[in-house]
Amino acid sequence: MTQNTLSTERGTAYAVRPFEQSRLRVAKLSLQRHEPRRAPPSMRRVMQALPLFLAPLLVLVCSTPAQAQLSQRFGPYELHYSVVNTTFLEPAVAAEYGIARGRRRAILNLSLREHLDDGTTVARPLDINGSSWDLTQQRVYFDFIEVREGPAIYYIGEFKFINREWRFFEADFKPEGSSERFTWEYKYQMYINE
DSSP: OOOEEEEOTTOOEEEEOHHHHHHHHHHHHHHHTOOOOOOOHHHHHHHHHHHHHHHHHHHHHHOOTTTSOEEEEETTEEEEEEEEEGGGSOHHHHHHHTOOOOTTEEEEEEEEEEEOTTSOEEEOOEEEEEEEEOTTOOEEEOOOEEEEETTEEEEEEEEEOOTTOEEEEEEEEEETTOSOOEEEEEEEEOOOOO
């Protein structure tokens, strides 16, 4: 049997038998002309339905308190709340509202909506007091900033935290037009964004 040599990009020569050389040529041609195989019909149906099953899972995974807004009902009122590290705020937005940004700084964002009889909701201003504390009972009282953007009304309170610390939140509020006061409580573990 005769042997031929082939050169690689590095110049190393290999001894290849003629029949192996033809196999290499065929393999190279098949790679160049490779067209994706179509999945069988049953597999295509599974692949088409996969987004329908993954979407709820993705919503569950992505709806952690750090990234999602939560809410709690108080009669006809729904209090929306979120805790956000200030590093997520754009510098211009933080400056506009006088919020100090930093790795160990966060905000509590509260907003109240009233559910009306016609099925719609409307933002309601609040008379609100609130605080936050850690496991050692070191308490911070919020001086809430009221932010109005179109029909939306937000109440923002700033605080500092330590990485991985549990923070407890409490707010006592009275919606405008209501004679009743409500108390909201929440517990959240803080993390520094690296």
